[in-house]
Amino acid sequence: MKRSLLFALLAACSGNTGNIAVSLTTAPGSTVLDGVQTLRMTVTNPHQVLTAHRSSSGFDIALDLDATGESTTLLVDGLDANDNIVAVGASPSFPLGPLDGKIVVYMAAPNSIAAAPHSLDPARSEIGTGVLSYGALLAGGHLAEGTPSDALSIYNVFDHSLVGGQPLPAPRAGLVAAIGANGIAYLFGGRDAADTPTATLWRFDTKIAPSGQYADLGDKTGFARADEIAVPIGDEHFLVTGMPAADLYGLGGTLAAKADIPSLPSTGVGLLATDGAQTAIFTGPDGVVRFHAGTFSTLSIPAAARGGATAIMLPDGKAGIVCGAGDAVRIDAATGNAETIAGVPSEQRSDCAVAVTARHLLIAGGTTASGGSASVEIFDALTLAPIATQTLVVPRTGADAIALPNGQVLIAGGIDANGAPIATLELFTPAN
Numbered sequence: 001m002k003r004s005l006l007f008a009l010l011a012a013c014s015g016n017t018g019n020i021a022v023s024l025t026t027a028p029g030s031t032v033l034d035g036v037q038t039l040r041m042t043v044t045n046p047h048q049v050l051t052a053h054r055s056s057s058g059f060d061i062a063l064d065l066d067a068t069g070e071s072t073t074l075l076v077d078g079l080d081a082n083d084n085i086v087a088v089g090a091s092p093s094f095p096l097g098p099l100d101g102k103i104v105v106y107m108a109a110p111n112s113i114a115a116a117p118h119s120l121d122p123a124r125s126e127i128g129t130g131v132l133s134y135g136a137l138l139a140g141g142h143l144a145e146g147t148p149s150d151a152l153s154i155y156n157v158f159d160h161s162l163v164g165g166q167p168l169p170a171p172r173a174g175l176v177a178a179i180g181a182n183g184i185a186y187l188f189g190g191r192d193a194a195d196t197p198t199a200t201l202w203r204f205d206t207k208i209a210p211s212g213q214y215a216d217l218g219d220k221t222g223f224a225r226a227d228e229i230a231v232p233i234g235d236e237h238f239l240v241t242g243m244p245a246a247d248l249y250g251l252g253g254t255l256a257a258k259a260d261i262p263s264l265p266s267t268g269v270g271l272l273a274t275d276g277a278q279t280a281i282f283t284g285p286d287g288v289v290r291f292h293a294g295t296f297s298t299l300s301i302p303a304a305a306r307g308g309a310t311a312i313m314l315p316d317g318k319a320g321i322v323c324g325a326g327d328a329v330r331i332d333a334a335t336g337n338a339e340t341i342a343g344v345p346s347e348q349r350s351d352c353a354v355a356v357t358a359r360h361l362l363i364a365g366g367t368t369a370s371g372g373s374a375s376v377e378i379f380d381a382l383t384l385a386p387i388a389t390q391t392l393v394v395p396r397t398g399a400d401a402i403a404l405p406n407g408q409v410l411i412a413g414g415i416d417a418n419g420a421p422i423a424t425l426e427l428f429t430p431a432n
Contacts, residue, residue, distance in 0.1 A: 021102045022061075022074065024089065025160055027114035027427075032087045033107060036078035042432070045072040067098045073406075075432040076105050085110060088432050092134065092157055092405040104159040106408070110431035113364075113376050113390040115424055116155070116410065118162035123423035124149050126227065127413040128175030129400040130185055132206060134158055136402040136410050137185055139204075140172040144420055148173040148191060154206060155412075155425070157404045162425070165212040169202055178230035178238045180250045183207040186217075188240065188248065188255075191226045199224040201253060217253035231270040231280045239280055239291060241266045261296045264289060267311045273333035274317040281311055281319040281331055288321075290336060301338045304329040308350025308367075315358060315381050323352040323366060328384065341384050345377050355401035355409045356381050362409050362428050365396045372397050372417050376428070394424045 022041075026032055039052045039059040052059040065072075071093045078087030089105040108114045124141030131137075135157045141149050148171035154163050172190030174197075179185050183206040192198050201217040223246055230238040236250035243263035247256045265284025273279040277293040285307045288299040309324030321329040328344035331337070345352070345363045352366035352373075361379040365372070374395035378388045392411070399414025399422070409428040416422055 019100050022091075023102070023104050024076065024107050025104050025117050026107050028117065030108070030114060032109055032114075033078060035080045035086055037081045038079040038083070040077040040079060042075040042077075043072055044075065045070055065096055067096050069095055069097055071095050074103065074105065076107065077432055078107060085431070088429060090406045090408075090432060094158070102159060104161075106160050106427060106429065108427065108429040110429070111378060111388040111390070113392060113411075113426055113428055115393050116162075116427045117160050118155075119423040119425055120151075120153065120162075120412065121423065122149065122151065123421040124151065124173075125398060125413050125415045125421035126173045127400060128172070128177035128187060128190065129402055129412065130177040130179035131402055131404075132179060132183060132185075133405060134183075135404060136412070137177060137179065137206065138412055139177055139185070139187055140168055140175045140190055141413060142173040142421060147171065147193060152204070152212070154212075155402075155404075155410055157406050157408065163211070165204070165206065166214060169214055169216060170200070172198070172200075174226035174228075176225070176228050176230050176240060178232070178240075178248060178250065180236045184236075184250065186230070186238070186248065186250050188220075188230065189223070189225045189228065197224040197226040201248075201255070203250070203253065215253075220255045222257075223255050228266050229268060231268045231282075233270050233278050233280055233291070239264065239268070239270075241268060241282065258296075261289070267309055269311040269313045269319050271313040271319060271333055272317065275334040277334065279319075279333040281321075281333060283309055283311055283321050288331070290333070292333065292336075297336075299331070299336045299338070301329060301331065301336075303327070303340050304331065304338060310352060310354040312354055312356045312361070314356060314361075320356075320361070320384075322354055322361075322363060324348075324350050330384070343386070344379060344384050345375075346386075346389075347373075347375070349373050351398045353396070353399040353401035353411050353414065355403040357403045357407050357409065357430070359407065360387065360409075360428075360430055362401055364401055364411055364426075364428075365392055365399055365414060367397045378428070378430075390428075393426050394422050396422050 074091040127141040128139040150167040152165040175190035176188040241264040244257040268282035280291040306324035349366035396414030411426040
């Protein structure tokens with residue numbers, strides 16, 4: 001179901017005008033908008049609240065704003081006949097300017113999980129994923145028949161489309177995806193058709209019309225790997241996990257082995273510590289490694305040394321270790337001090353899909369002692385207090401959760417109880 005809105009952004013000085021058509025979308029087959037009688041749209045800058053009541057043609061809102069060049073966000077709430085909020089959605093931030101365009105706002109129940117408007121085609125697992133300023137990149141992966149895929153897709157959160165990019169130069173599963181500035185992705189390694197880890201490095205410019213453009217940066221002999229990650233540490237510079245641990249310099253297209261540490265665990269996160277130093281925290285069964293102000297050290301945090309975990313950046317300058325065998329551990333990146341947070345998640349599970357937004361920590365799926373999990377737990381990102389528990393549309397393990405720039409989380413990939421890759425994309429939609 002769709003309901004259309006329209007408002008014009010006017011440039012007060014030049015007299016130029018721009019029209020942005022705003023429409024609503026939902027999960028396929030959703031009836032979440034059927035009970036909406038009043039639509040409330042909030043413009044965050046300059047702050048304005050407008051309402052429209054359901055008519056025979058749906059909902060219509062017209063709004064004139066000065067094209068100041070400043071950024072704003074649209075928050076949309078759907079209220080039923082008793083003024084209860086039953087559906088919510090939000091746009092990413094966008095500039096007010098004399099331009100024509102469209103925005104599609106995905107509507108769902110507050111703090112819910114539902115299918116995205118589009119699914120992966122073909123279904124695949126072990127996808128290389130990354131966060132873009134306008135959505136998410138999904139590269140390669142394993143197909144149902146066990147061979148790697150050359151598919152690359154971009155989920156655009158401005159219109160909730162799933163756009164196919166140029167196919168990868170060669171099929172890959174378990175790619176390392178590093179996202180740089182200005183829509184540039186560095187795609188490294190992964191397993192080829194012979195299931196052999198590779199060392200190819202490609203630069204992919206997502207913003208070149210119509211479907212992106214690759215530059216082959218060569219085969220990096222001695223650095224072959226798959227199912228690793230690249231942790232950003234500033235200025236198109238990434239630390240690549242695995243053996244040997246490596247520096248990836250995106251601008252020069254080079255890899256260099258780290259002389260001061262032989263390998264890095266395959267889960268990690270980069271963040272700016274409270275002392276202003278660029279920091280990365282890595283963890284695995286053999287321990288916790290910190291890269292801080294240019295130096296590696298080993299942190300004695302037994303509770304965080306585990307397999308099947310995910311490292312995350314929390315909004316207070318701290319790193320978190322969640323999933324695997326144990327409770328969450330919060331690590332002060334500046335001091336290396338740590339604390340255990342019991343009940344996050346409520347049941348131990350490994351290979352979860354985990355993402356952090358400005359407001360929420362989401363832990364979805366994974367494998368528990370009794371098998372695959374369909375549970376999605378949502379916590380306050382700052383306090384780690386529980387907010388809600390939901391259920392995946394498709395239970396999965398080994399999936400990726402990607403924080404989108406409008407506060408939603410996209411859940412992609414993974415395998416089902418039969419080991420088959422999953423096509424369905426899912427969205428967590430927070431309350432406004």
